[in-house]
Amino acid sequence: MGVILEVKKLNKHFGGLAAINELDLNVIDTEILGLIGPNGAGKTTLFNVISGFFPPTSGKVIFNGQDITWLKAHEIAHLGISRTFQATNLFMRISVLENVFTGYHLSYKTNRLKRILRTPAALKEEEFLRKKAVEILEFMGLTPLKDEPAANLPHGHQRILGVCMALATPPKLLLLDEPVTGMNPTETQNMIDLIRQIREKGITIVLVEHDMKAVMNLCDRIVVLNYGQKIAEGLPEEIRENKEVIEAYLGKERKK
Amino acid sequence: MDNLQKKFHFNRIIMRSYKFIGLVFLTVFLISVPVIIHNPYYIHLLIMVGINTVLAMTFIFLLRTGLITIAIAGFWGIGAYASALLTVRLGLSFWLALPTSTMITIIVAFFAGHLLVRKSGIGFVILTLVFAFIIALIFGTFEVFGGYIGIYNIPRPSPLPMPFMAPIKFASKIPFYYLMLFLVLVVCLASSAFYAAWTGRAWRAIGLNPRLAESLGVDIFRYRLFAFVITAGAAGLMGSFFAHYYGSIVPTTFGPFKTLYVQVYAILGGVEFAILGPLIGSLIMTLIPEFLRITKEVEPVFTGIIVVLLVIFLPDGLLGLLRRGRLQPPIKNIARVARWIRSFLPNKRSS
Numbered sequence: 001m002g003v004i005l006e007v008k009k010l011n012k013h014f015g016g017l018a019a020i021n022e023l024d025l026n027v028i029d030t031e032i033l034g035l036i037g038p039n040g041a042g043k044t045t046l047f048n049v050i051s052g053f054f055p056p057t058s059g060k061v062i063f064n065g066q067d068i069t070w071l072k073a074h075e076i077a078h079l080g081i082s083r084t085f086q087a088t089n090l091f092m093r094i095s096v097l098e099n100v101f102t103g104y105h106l107s108y109k110t111n112r113l114k115r116i117l118r119t120p121a122a123l124k125e126e127e128f129l130r131k132k133a134v135e136i137l138e139f140m141g142l143t144p145l146k147d148e149p150a151a152n153l154p155h156g157h158q159r160i161l162g163v164c165m166a167l168a169t170p171p172k173l174l175l176l177d178e179p180v181t182g183m184n185p186t187e188t189q190n191m192i193d194l195i196r197q198i199r200e201k202g203i204t205i206v207l208v209e210h211d212m213k214a215v216m217n218l219c220d221r222i223v224v225l226n227y228g229q230k231i232a233e234g235l236p237e238e239i240r241e242n243k244e245v246i247e248a249y250l251g252k253e254r255k256k
Numbered sequence: 257m258d259n260l261q262k263k264f265h266f267n268r269i270i271m272r273s274y275k276f277i278g279l280v281f282l283t284v285f286l287i288s289v290p291v292i293i294h295n296p297y298y299i300h301l302l303i304m305v306g307i308n309t310v311l312a313m314t315f316i317f318l319l320r321t322g323l324i325t326i327a328i329a330g331f332w333g334i335g336a337y338a339s340a341l342l343t344v345r346l347g348l349s350f351w352l353a354l355p356t357s358t359m360i361t362i363i364v365a366f367f368a369g370h371l372l373v374r375k376s377g378i379g380f381v382i383l384t385l386v387f388a389f390i391i392a393l394i395f396g397t398f399e400v401f402g403g404y405i406g407i408y409n410i411p412r413p414s415p416l417p418m419p420f421m422a423p424i425k426f427a428s429k430i431p432f433y434y435l436m437l438f439l440v441l442v443v444c445l446a447s448s449a450f451y452a453a454w455t456g457r458a459w460r461a462i463g464l465n466p467r468l469a470e471s472l473g474v475d476i477f478r479y480r481l482f483a484f485v486i487t488a489g490a491a492g493l494m495g496s497f498f499a500h501y502y503g504s505i506v507p508t509t510f511g512p513f514k515t516l517y518v519q520v521y522a523i524l525g526g527v528e529f530a531i532l533g534p535l536i537g538s539l540i541m542t543l544i545p546e547f548l549r550i551t552k553e554v555e556p557v558f559t560g561i562i563v564v565l566l567v568i569f570l571p572d573g574l575l576g577l578l579r580r581g582r583l584q585p586p587i588k589n590i591a592r593v594a595r596w597i598r599s600f601l602p603n604k605r606s607s
Contacts, residue, residue, distance in 0.1 A: 051471065077473035085471075091464040102461045106473040108454055115453050122453075169473055 004029045004204050005050070005081075005173055010059030012045055012228075019045040020056070021228035027173070032195065032205045034219035034236075036212070038248055042228040043208040044086055047175050051083045052076040063173070078106055080172035084162045084179065086208075092151040096142060096161055099150050100133040103168025107132075133168065140164050140194060156187040160194070167198065174198065176207040180214050192218050216240065224248065286437055290430045299429040301546060303501060305538050306436040310443050310494045312522040312534030314487035315515075317447060319527055321459045321483045322376060322466060326515045327368075327384035330391035331488040333510025335361045335495025337395060340407045340505055350413035354496045361492025362485055369484040373477060376466070388512035395507035406506035410499050432501050439497055443490045444531050450486070451530065459483055517541070520563055526573025533575050540574070568593060 005027035012020040020042045027033050035043045048054045050061055052073035061069045068076055091099050107129055108115065115122040137143050140160050145153060150161060159179060166174055179195065180188045192214055199205055209215045215222065216236045224232040224239060226248040232239055239245055290299060311328050318325045338357035342348045348356070372383045395401045402408075413435070415423040424431050450456055458479050461469035470476055499505050525537030541562070545555050570576060 053467070053470075072475075073470040074473050074475045077471060083471055085468070089465065089468050091461060091468065093464060094460070098457075102457050102469075103472045105454065105458055105461070116449055116455075118449070118452065126454075165468075165472065 002029050003027065004064060005206075006060075006062040007046075007050070008060040008062070010046075010049065010061065011057040012042070012049055012054065013057045018228050020049065023059070023225075023228065023230055025223060025230065027204060027206055028221075030199060030202055030204050031220045032199055032207065032218055034215045034222040035206060035208045035225060036210070036215055036222060036239075037225035037231075040227075041225040043225055044177055045228075046225075047083060047177055047206075047208065050076075051081060051175060077169055080169070081175065082166040082169045082171035082173075083175035084159075084166050084177055086177040086181075088155070088158045088162065090150040090158060090161055090165070093149060095147050096150055096153070097130075097133055097137065097146040099161060100136055100164050100168050101130055103165040104129045104133065106169055136164050136167055139197070140167075141190075156183050156191075159183065160191065163194070163198075167203075171203060173204045173206070176205060176209075178209055179207055180209060180211050188214055290433055296429045299433050301542055303429065303433055303436045305535075305542050306440050307494045307498055308518060308521055308538035308542065309531075309534045310440055310490055311515075311518045312525070312538055313443065313447060313531060314490050315519055315522045316527050316530050316534065317487045318483055319522075320463045320530075321480050322463045323373070323480060323484070324381050325384045325484075325487075326381060326512050327372070327387045327391075328487070328491050328518055329510045329512065329514035330384075330388040331361050331365060331491040332495040332498070332514070333391055333395060333505075333507070334364055334488075335492025336499035336505050336510070337401055337407070337495075338492070339496035340410045340499045341400070343411050343500070344407060344409065350411065350500050351416070353500075354493070357496040358489050358493045361495070362489040365485045365488030365492075366481075369481045369488075373480045373484050376480075385512055388515060392507050392511040395510065401507070404507060406504060407499075408504035410503050410505070412503070413500055436497065436501075439493060443493070446486075446490075447530065455479070455482070517559065520559060520566075524562065524566055524570075524573055526575035528572065529575045533573055536574055568596065 003026045005025075007023055007025040010020050010023045010025075011018065023042075023046070025046075035046070037043055045054070049056045052068070052071055052075065056069060059069070060067060063076075063079060063081060066079065068079060068081075071079075091102060094102075108125060110119075110122045110125050115125075134143070134146065137146050140163065142157060142160060142164065145157060150158065153161065159182075163174075163176065163179065166176075176195070180191045183191060188211065195205060195207070195218060207215075207219070219236060222232075222234065222236055222239045223230060224242070224245050231248060232242045232245050234242070289302060293299060293302075311332060314328055315325065335357050338360040339350075339353045342353040342356060343350060368387060372380060372387060375383055395406075396404045412426045415425045417423045426432060426435075451459075458469070458474045461472065461474055462476055462479060466476055495510075521537035521541050522534050523537070524540060525533030525535065527533060541559070545558055548558075550558055566573075
């Protein structure tokens, strides 16, 4: 069980505010790691730094032995880290299938000139990738909606579509930002099952989530952040009993 | 559900065949125009429509990657000046100067793009505006470019040898018309090839949602730069054609105001329609002032009125009406105008 992602002494300051403060974090191959913490703990900022949307103030991010700290978002996507967004983020005006198909941007192998001239080989590749997009939709259960514009989908399905697109790149590490937020219990259970199945395919998953029941149910390991610092790390059972974590969420117990 | 899908599929086939028939009719019509219309002035107008169509197409092309450019006329001018200088000063043939000047425009756009495309949104608009002014100023200031008198006596294309036919001489406007048709066709084919390939999907992704596109691995800067460069190439191609067709060029033609006109053509036709929109838009904006016998001095007023009406009534352009399938009920629009006018009046209640 090797370490796939390593975060070393990471700092991210917005002006005077330290959103991430001297954070060390290891993500182990094919685990599901949960990141929890109160609002403003720096969870989403951490995702943004790892996926290259913000440069960190200092520190290092190492993915598969390669330093990716200063790479841009598209280069990081190329290396195999893909992410979903906290707010639903889709290409709203185009169909569900086209959304996922757009995610295959990095998967073309034929010569660029051949692709422009639409030679048989290029068309065949396009057909192949389109088929793979349909497979992802089938795997995630969105096949009946594949010709619908993404904007017409209900919230739960839009979230699933977001994950479908992240799966298309294709990733080795998947960062899910609040995957079950705003879902009803049935949808949540469905999403949990899907995330487990994605892991079965050998994809490592890090997820940020506020739904404690889902996190405890799903994650192999949990890391708790507060004010940009790691305050606890361990198995779900350990985290549930951890005094510091309870304090961070509920405040200190008054001494009698 | 199944039945509905079948019906949908059937409708799509019908739409496609309509499209095909429409395209055939349009082609036949465009080819037979010189047979129908004998007045050379109208042929001249149609040639200008062709040039404006391509320029408006480049505007839409960049708009779809989320960039609003004001530098189109600048690149049009670079193509025109490069071609004029190559033929007048260096004595090159038009048929060599056409691709060479296009290449020169592409190279200039490549280097300028490295500076301009780094910004998006309003920053890009301002930068391209400045770029357009600078280009027009350079043409006007330096002796090489002929100053504000411009370059004149630009040679017409040399006769084009044809297999099994007498060589085509560019003596009247009609060969120019067919050359224009050919160039527009080339640009249309190239642009639809790029749209159909992975580049089109990447551009669309950037235009719809740049952050998401980036997370899927699209290099925003590179794809925007690529779009910027090839649109500049198309504008340069038309510039070279324009220089040799018109015979003389002056720097004021290529200022940013030309681009604003081009944008009106694109928006009037409808920016959702990459090729047909610019064609309809520039056709209407060229022909209506002609038929109304509006003089050149009053034309900007006419254009201004068109723009105001467009923004209020037709934000999707003329072809947007077709897509919606019906005209908007006029009452709604009248109410909108009334509300707009009322917004200028002082509010009675507050006094």
